[in-house]
Amino acid sequence: MIQQDSIQQTYQTVGGDTAVAVHRPLTPAQVLSWLPRSATPAQQDSAIQAHFKPSEIRWSNRPDTLHLPGHDRGHNMLDVNIPQYYREGFFSKDTLFHPELPGGRYGVAGDPRPYTVHADNVLTGMLLSSFLLAVVAFVFVKDFMLRHLKSLVYGNRAVNEQKDTGLELQFEIFLNLLAALLLSLLYYFYTLHYIGETFILSSQYYLIGINFLIFVAYYLLRMLLYTMVNNVFFDGKKNGQWIHVLLFIACVECVLFFPIAMMVSYSNISVENIEFYFVLALGFVKLLTIYQCYNIFFRTNVVKLQIILYFCALEIVPLLILWGVLDLTANSLKINF
Numbered sequence: 024m025i026q027q028d029s030i031q032q033t034y035q036t037v038g039g040d041t042a043v044a045v046h047r048p049l050t051p052a053q054v055l056s057w058l059p060r061s062a063t064p065a066q067q068d069s070a071i072q073a074h075f076k077p078s079e080i081r082w083s084n085r086p087d088t089l090h091l092p093g094h095d096r097g098h099n100m101l102d103v104n105i106p107q108y109y110r111e112g113f114f115s116k117d118t119l120f121h122p123e124l125p126g127g128r129y130g131v132a133g134d135p136r137p138y139t140v141h142a143d144n145v146l147t148g149m150l151l152s153s154f155l156l157a158v159v160a161f162v163f164v165k166d167f168m169l170r171h172l173k174s175l176v177y178g179n180r181a182v183n184e185q186k187d188t189g190l191e192l193q194f195e196i197f198l199n200l201l202a203a204l205l206l207s208l209l210y211y212f213y214t215l216h217y218i219g220e221t222f223i224l225s226s227q228y229y230l231i232g233i234n235f236l237i238f239v240a241y242y243l244l245r246m247l248l249y250t251m252v253n254n255v256f257f258d259g260k261k262n263g264q265w266i267h268v269l270l271f272i273a274c275v276e277c278v279l280f281f282p283i284a285m286m287v288s289y290s291n292i293s294v295e296n297i298e299f300y301f302v303l304a305l306g307f308v309k310l311l312t313i314y315q316c317y318n319i320f321f322r323t324n325v326v327k328l329q330i331i332l333y334f335c336a337l338e339i340v341p342l343l344i345l346w347g348v349l350d351l352t353a354n355s356l357k358i359n360f
Contacts, residue, residue, distance in 0.1 A: 202277035207234035219357040279304040
């Protein structure tokens with residue numbers, strides 16, 4: 024007996040004796056249930072293929088009506104010539120639909136916070152590290168500092184003639200560099216207050232670095248100028264004493280200028296008071312310089328007024344040139360709106 028592709032069931036109607044035959048399509052489960060339990064997968068596949076034949080696919084020939092009125096029907100999405108409304112929807116660029124796009128700012132934009140030195144972590148770290156290094160270095164060379172301070176106050180030549188050790192010389196060089204750094208920071212604050220706050224440099228730290236290099240060059244050129252002039256008019260012994268005095272006076276500048284930098288950074292003292300303290304400290308340093316110059320070079324000289332010419336030519340004139348170079352550099356780097 025040949026198995027049929029459908030199951031026929033007979034139902035009896037309620038109102039009469041007529042029987043109605045209902046044909047239901049076969050299912051793969053029914054076909055597989057007819058096979059014995061020991062049927063192999065190949066036999067199961069043959070039974071399925073015998074009862075189920077693939078039918079012909081009939082594609083729809085009805086027109087595509089999914090387009091806007093007055094426009095042609097839509098085309099393939101890969102076609103670059105399709106209309107704009109097919110390629111981009113209303114939400115295609117919305118940030119809520121595309122999280123990878125920047126969302127912008129919601130609400131009204133506020134005014135940016137003004138730049139303050141005490142909020143600058145780099146400058147704060149620079150000042151604190153410089154202070155800690157200076158304190159640690161002072162612990163090792165405090166006898167050297169006291170000896171030179173005594174020589175500055177009493178004008179003891181025997182102290183000036185003593186040779187400095189390698190550690191003491193390194194301490195002097197470190198304080199000279201620290202003095203140049205403090206002066207560069209102070210002039211940077213002056214630039215922000217009187218010249219401008221926007222520069223062509225990508226970072227304001229570059230301006231501090233340029234000022235630092237200018238001050239280092241000033242110290243080196245001033246010492247070179249003193250050496251050249253003193254070698255002409257004075258002996259090598261006095262010249263050596265004067266070089267040591269210059270190095271130590273720069274250390275005194277570092278000690279005097281450090282509180283100014285801290286006051287500018289972390290206090291609300293007015294600019295006029297800070298400028299007054301700076302001029303007072305600078306005047307004290309220059310008076311100390313001319314006093315030591317008199318003790319070393321002009322104490323035994325008959326013509327006392329030569330020290331004025333000497334001091335003006337080698338101390339005041341280079342200082343004015345330094346101020347002009349700093350002012351020219353700041354104005355050249357400033358952005359003029």
